[in-house]
Amino acid sequence: xxTVTPTATRAAAGSPGRLRTSSLAGRAGVFAVMxxxxxxxxxxxxxxxxxxxxxxxxxxxxxxxWFSHFDLWTNIRDVFQEQDGIFARWLLNSALYSIGGAAVSxxxxxxxxxxxAKYPFRGRDLTFNxxxxxxxxxxxxxxxxxxxxxxxxxxxxxYWAVFLPSVVSPFGVYLSRIYAGASVPDELIxxxxxxxxxxxxxxxxxxxxxxxxxxxxxxxxxxxxxxxNYLLPLLMLNSDELQPVTVGLANWREGVNQGIPYNITxxxxxxxxxxxxxxxxxxxxxxxxxxxxxxxx
Amino acid sequence: MLAVASLVTLSACSGSGxxxxxxxxGKPVRVEFWGAAVGLDKSVALWNKSHPDIKVKYSQIPAGxxxxxxxxxxxxxxxxxxxxxxxxxxxLSNFIATGALEDISQYADAGKDKFVPWTWQMSSVGDRxxxxxxxxxxxxxYYRTDLFKxxxxxxxxxxxxxxxxxxxVHSANPSAYLTTTPQDAYDLGALTWQAGGKWFGTANDRWQxxxxxxxxxxxxxxxxxxxxxxxxxxxxxxxxxxxxxVQDGQLLSLVSAVWAAPxxxxxxxxxxxxxxxxxxxxxxxxxxxxxxxxxxxxxxLKGCAHPKEATEFATWMSTDSDSVTSLIKNxxxxxxxxxxxxxxxxxxxxxxxxxxxxxxxxxxxxxNTSTGWVWGPTMSQVQSDMKDGLKKAGAGxxxxxxxxxxxxxxxxxxxxxxxxxxxx
Numbered sequence: 053x054x055t056v057t058p059t060a061t062r063a064a065a066g067s068p069g070r071l072r073t074s075s076l077a078g079r080a081g082v083f084a085v086m087x088x089x090x091x092x093x094x095x096x097x098x099x100x101x102x103x104x105x106x107x108x109x110x111x112x113x114x115x116x117x118w119f120s121h122f123d124l125w126t127n128i129r130d131v132f133q134e135q136d137g138i139f140a141r142w143l144l145n146s147a148l149y150s151i152g153g154a155a156v157s158x159x160x161x162x163x164x165x166x167x168x169a170k171y172p173f174r175g176r177d178l179t180f181n182x183x184x185x186x187x188x189x190x191x192x193x194x195x196x197x198x199x200x201x202x203x204x205x206x207x208x209x210x211y212w213a214v215f216l217p218s219v220v221s222p223f224g225v226y227l228s229r230i231y232a233g234a235s236v237p238d239e240l241i242x243x244x245x246x247x248x249x250x251x252x253x254x255x256x257x258x259x260x261x262x263x264x265x266x267x268x269x270x271x272x273x274x275x276x277x278x279x280x281n282y283l284l285p286l287l288m289l290n291s292d293e294l295q296p297v298t299v300g301l302a303n304w305r306e307g308v309n310q311g312i313p314y315n316i317t318x319x320x321x322x323x324x325x326x327x328x329x330x331x332x333x334x335x336x337x338x339x340x341x342x343x344x345x346x347x348x349x
Numbered sequence: 350m351l352a353v354a355s356l357v358t359l360s361a362c363s364g365s366g367x368x369x370x371x372x373x374x375g376k377p378v379r380v381e382f383w384g385a386a387v388g389l390d391k392s393v394a395l396w397n398k399s400h401p402d403i404k405v406k407y408s409q410i411p412a413g414x415x416x417x418x419x420x421x422x423x424x425x426x427x428x429x430x431x432x433x434x435x436x437x438x439x440x441l442s443n444f445i446a447t448g449a450l451e452d453i454s455q456y457a458d459a460g461k462d463k464f465v466p467w468t469w470q471m472s473s474v475g476d477r478x479x480x481x482x483x484x485x486x487x488x489x490x491y492y493r494t495d496l497f498k499x500x501x502x503x504x505x506x507x508x509x510x511x512x513x514x515x516x517x518v519h520s521a522n523p524s525a526y527l528t529t530t531p532q533d534a535y536d537l538g539a540l541t542w543q544a545g546g547k548w549f550g551t552a553n554d555r556w557q558x559x560x561x562x563x564x565x566x567x568x569x570x571x572x573x574x575x576x577x578x579x580x581x582x583x584x585x586x587x588x589x590x591x592x593x594x595v596q597d598g599q600l601l602s603l604v605s606a607v608w609a610a611p612x613x614x615x616x617x618x619x620x621x622x623x624x625x626x627x628x629x630x631x632x633x634x635x636x637x638x639x640x641x642x643x644x645x646x647x648x649x650l651k652g653c654a655h656p657k658e659a660t661e662f663a664t665w666m667s668t669d670s671d672s673v674t675s676l677i678k679n680x681x682x683x684x685x686x687x688x689x690x691x692x693x694x695x696x697x698x699x700x701x702x703x704x705x706x707x708x709x710x711x712x713x714x715x716x717n718t719s720t721g722w723v724w725g726p727t728m729s730q731v732q733s734d735m736k737d738g739l740k741k742a743g744a745g746x747x748x749x750x751x752x753x754x755x756x757x758x759x760x761x762x763x764x765x766x767x768x769x770x771x772x773x
Contacts, residue, residue: 200426203428283416290408290431299411306412311388311680312387313615
């Protein structure tokens, strides 16, 4: 989308009169498209926010996109009381899987990516291509084989069953390699070696800080994908106490016939997206520079 | 997800980690139980209090439609399956076809007479019993008493009366409709069930598929007729838009199962006292036939080390009066056990329904639901194809009878492609 404006400007550069109108029209077009996308993503969240403030009596009988009676606090209290307060447990589980999984995964990706970019060894390209191939396979496809493997080593229905698969990120390795290759100069590593730094020290002290924009991107990607993961925990975990919030909320939605009101599930869904929004807002600056770096270089 | 599951054809290995232990060494037998319904844990707690020799461990897993069934099937393949699982009647055939269930006839047969007959038949194939019925979804007609009075109609006794009432309502107020068309395979199936038709059967070890039978055609043509005259809407039932239209007086009635009652009363609290329940309209005057929508059984999964104890618990859970009372209160079920249907929890007047004891209607319906109905082994395919067909019919592209014939063909094809033998 961002490439539209410069192209339009360049094409019209010959005639100053057309430049203004066409770039203006171009901008307006771009703006309209972006506004449409923004609406498309924001309206469901707006609906979620508005609906989370209604109690069941007004849920279906008032305008879905505007407030009527403000019961958000009561709803939140009810969410945390439903099923003996298990919602807090689910949030905690999600946080544990996401933060822990994303942190370990980012570190491993950085190490692997750095090694692939900076150390020539036999089979390096083959290794990288295999990892690249794994990027193309959706995570969902791994869930069942993983389940069968974890069954054999008796790890199903434990925290590890969800945590261990979460620390692997082929995309993270790919991005780390590209970024390390482009932004960590070989001269810098040579200089560090001449100064007597060991390889581990060079990685932690020299390479890691330079790679940090890419690492934030990887962290966010992993955080979001682990937070939203559904099939893996569904298969691996039997105990309600170990489930992340996604599986828990899906259970509640299906429990409408058994007396779990819609507004509890909706308010729960609203609460469950807040950590994602917070993570994005806090890490937004790094996120943008990281994305651009990966795409250009 | 089911597609992913069926890609893998590993042979089931026996033995299950958590259900080890035996009664011979004095330790209690441990039985694991996976269910999706909220509140089953309360019945399990009651059992564990009164039965120290058989310990049941309950895990709440996601509902079948959102991955719970795939989870059970995969656990059977991996040899991790619990002894007991909760499975809807419509999915039992699928579990039996994939060999995921234990035959529990020798332990279960004694309990046969405690249940509404069709529910027992639904959990068995011939003489082989695969599950203990838990709940049912007998059907009736919910209607707005205030609006029926306003449009001067009485609860229709026959489907002809029903069509006449639909005409009357819509002529009096062009924005009001008596009801909505059947939305999916389970709606249409229940109406066919009432009409005396059958979609599936088995003979000589082969499946028979008769979705396009005369009764289904009759039902399909009836609703297509109402749709053609624009006397009913084709919008989904019991979703946000439905509640809004009911609230605004644009929809007057709903033919549905007993579990719709709490949905209506919880989501439309301000319509308290303005609802009543009448038996389903009949195809010929004087009949009492009813259909059923929903219901489930407790099954013993393949590889269970203690099928006898597991069956004992399952039978107790579905018939013990304390357990069933708890299931009615905490899970919202309507019991499959005949004794359960006499319990005070499902035999009392309801203020929301104007002081009517609506359960009288449902109890009669359950007793008048015919026993021959069988669900097929590929219900998720049937459901998704039927939904597509009915949605198109509702939008005016195609008709309900056409949807029925196309699902007949697609179902036979799907079953054959799964290696099931199908005869006509």
